Amino acid sequence: MIERTKFEALLLSSAVSLRGFAVFLFLFVFLWALPAEAGEWSGRVALEERWFVEEPLLYEQLDNQFSLMIQPEYHHSWDGDRQSLTVVPFARIDSVDRERSHFDLREFTWLKVGDGYEWRIGIRKLFWGVTESQHLVDIINQTDLVESPDGKEKLGQLMINLALIRGSGTIDLFVLPGFRERTFPGKKGRLRPSLPIDTNRVAYEASQEHVDLAARWSRSTEILDIGLSHFWGTSRDPLLLQGIDGEGQPLLFPRYDLIHQTGLDLQAIHASWLWKMEAIRRSGQGSAYTAFTYGFEYTLSNFLNTGIDIGLISEHLYDDRGRKATTSFQDDLMLGSRLALNDIQGTEVIFGVIFDRHSTARLLNLEASQRFGDKWRLTLEGRAFTAIPEEDTLFGLRQDDYIVVEWAWYF
Numbered sequence: 001m002i003e004r005t006k007f008e009a010l011l012l013s014s015a016v017s018l019r020g021f022a023v024f025l026f027l028f029v030f031l032w033a034l035p036a037e038a039g040e041w042s043g044r045v046a047l048e049e050r051w052f053v054e055e056p057l058l059y060e061q062l063d064n065q066f067s068l069m070i071q072p073e074y075h076h077s078w079d080g081d082r083q084s085l086t087v088v089p090f091a092r093i094d095s096v097d098r099e100r101s102h103f104d105l106r107e108f109t110w111l112k113v114g115d116g117y118e119w120r121i122g123i124r125k126l127f128w129g130v131t132e133s134q135h136l137v138d139i140i141n142q143t144d145l146v147e148s149p150d151g152k153e154k155l156g157q158l159m160i161n162l163a164l165i166r167g168s169g170t171i172d173l174f175v176l177p178g179f180r181e182r183t184f185p186g187k188k189g190r191l192r193p194s195l196p197i198d199t200n201r202v203a204y205e206a207s208q209e210h211v212d213l214a215a216r217w218s219r220s221t222e223i224l225d226i227g228l229s230h231f232w233g234t235s236r237d238p239l240l241l242q243g244i245d246g247e248g249q250p251l252l253f254p255r256y257d258l259i260h261q262t263g264l265d266l267q268a269i270h271a272s273w274l275w276k277m278e279a280i281r282r283s284g285q286g287s288a289y290t291a292f293t294y295g296f297e298y299t300l301s302n303f304l305n306t307g308i309d310i311g312l313i314s315e316h317l318y319d320d321r322g323r324k325a326t327t328s329f330q331d332d333l334m335l336g337s338r339l340a341l342n343d344i345q346g347t348e349v350i351f352g353v354i355f356d357r358h359s360t361a362r363l364l365n366l367e368a369s370q371r372f373g374d375k376w377r378l379t380l381e382g383r384a385f386t387a388i389p390e391e392d393t394l395f396g397l398r399q400d401d402y403i404v405v406e407w408a409w410y411f
Contacts (some may be wrong), residue, residue: 039076039085045069046408052190053384053401062188067094071106072411082113088125088156092147097189099199100146106156118163123156128216128227130267130276131293133315133334133354137263137278139231140214142180149191149383149397150365155180169219176212179234182254193396195252197240203255210234210258225267235259235285239326259284272299276315291319291327297338311338313352328393331357336365346371360387361394379406 050065069092077084088107094100109122129135140157147153158178164171184199185192204210212233219226238254245251261282268275279292295315303310313336317329336352347370354363364384371377384401388394 039074041072041074042411043070043072043088044408044410045071046406048404048406050402050404052399053403054399056190057194057396057399060187061190062096065094065096065100065190067092067100073107084111085109086111097146097186099184099186100189102146102183104144104155106154108156116165118161118165120159120161120163123158124161125154125156126159126161127154128229128263128265129278130225130265131278131295131315132276132297132313132336133295133317133332133352134293134329135278136280136291136293137227137229137265139229139236139261139263140174140176142182142236144183146183146185146189155183169217172214172216172218174212174214174216176214176233177209179208179210179212179256181256182236182238184254190400190402191397193240193252195242195250195396197252197254198243198245199254201243201251201253202238203241203253204234205255205257206234223269225265227263227265229263229265231259231261231263233258237285237326239285257285272301273297274299286324287321289319289321289325291321291325293317293329295334307342309338309340309342311340312336313338317354323391326393328356328361328363329354333357356392359389359392361389361392362386363394375410377408377410379408380404381406 046069048065048067048069050067052063056063069090071088071090074087075084086107086109088105089103090106091103092100105123106125107123109120109124112119126140127135127138128140129138135152140159141154142157143151144153144155145151157176157180160175162173164173181199181202184197187196210233212231214229214231214233216227216229218228234256235258238256240252241255243251243253259282261280263278263280265279266275266277274297276296277292277294279290279294281290282288293315295313298312300310300312302308313334315334317332317334319325319327319330322330332354334352334354336350339349341347347368349368350366352365354365356362362384364382364386366380366382368381369377369379381404382402385394385397388398
């Protein structure tokens with residue numbers, strides 16, 4: 001039973017995003033009104049509760065959060081499936097953090113399939129990467145940080161994408177207009193730095209209207225997947241610079257620089273072994289640097305004849321900037337395990353710990369999910385930040401250990 005106060009907070013928070021949710025509602029009603037034969041509907045609606053283990057570090061931060069999320073998906077194909085339209089709006093209302101109550105159009109993409117080529121035009125969410133602990137090469141979409149601190153949730157990106165499909169691989173060419181700024185938790189939200197981030201005071205090396213460009217070659221075989229990419233444009237990872245507000249209080253504000261980034265991702269399969277690597281070389285955001293993540297996953301299939309698969313995961317995370325890096329992962333080791341029960345409920349569990357090799361810092365991560373019937377799924381997620389030293393970029397999260405429970409309905 002959800003407490004009345006949580007519903008009241010939810011309704012109050014929704015008022016701050018009225019325009020975005022009005023757009024969401026209009027789009028939802030418009031697509032729903034189309035004839036049934038014009039397309040297919042799917043998606044999910046979820047209730048989420050986020051509990052924090054410790055009291056907040058800052059007096060203005062509030063404790064636990066409750067939120068409602070809806071993400072429908074509309075898909076329509078024609079011309080013998082050679083053309084299609086995909087629309088995925090997203091909305092969340094949060095009871096505590098006004099910045100987390102937001103609307104986004106994750107996808108609004110037209111696809112045209114030709115002989116040896118594919119056009120994709122519109123708003124799209126695209127993923128590059130193979131490693132478990134972090135995704136260095138995944139640079140096309142902006143991070144939706146209010147959704148999760150792991151950086152895996154992304155905002156939709158306006159793009160024109162031409163894919164040239166050849167026997168030697170696929171070449172993807174991208175034109176990326178319309179830069180998206182990163183979302184950050186608000187003053188009352190948890191999982192943010194000690195100083196507030198003023199997103200209204202943002203700095204750019206180039207104008208926000210700068211058109212970014214990217215290209216990627218990829219090829220898949222029975223044992224090897226490889227991708228080689230290059231991006232030129234405004235970095236999705238802002239530098240957080242310190243300033244003062246109108247009352248002389250310190251704050252942080254984001255600065256977005258122009259960068260060149262070349263990326264390589266590899267994944268190789270051999271028997272029960274899955275070898276993975278991501279590496280980048282970036283220039284333009286301070287001194288040029290190289291970063292990489294590599295490792296393996298070894299699967300114990302049908303462990304002890306139980307029908308359970310157990311994956312053993314190990315990865316090394318490295319950034320040659322050392323302590324000058326803007327990330328916490330300069331020289332770290334990740335150890336983890338993936339558990340698949342292979343039952344009718346689709347139960348899965350993954351656990352991992354990232355160890356800083358030069359300090360006491362530890363980052364613990366747990367994700368588990370189970371299906372109930374055909375349309376319901378319960379998801380549990382937990383993170384803990386332990387023994388974080390003051391010089392670490394995660395120091396502001398040292399009291400933000402949390403557990404998330406999500407109950408989702410799929411349609």
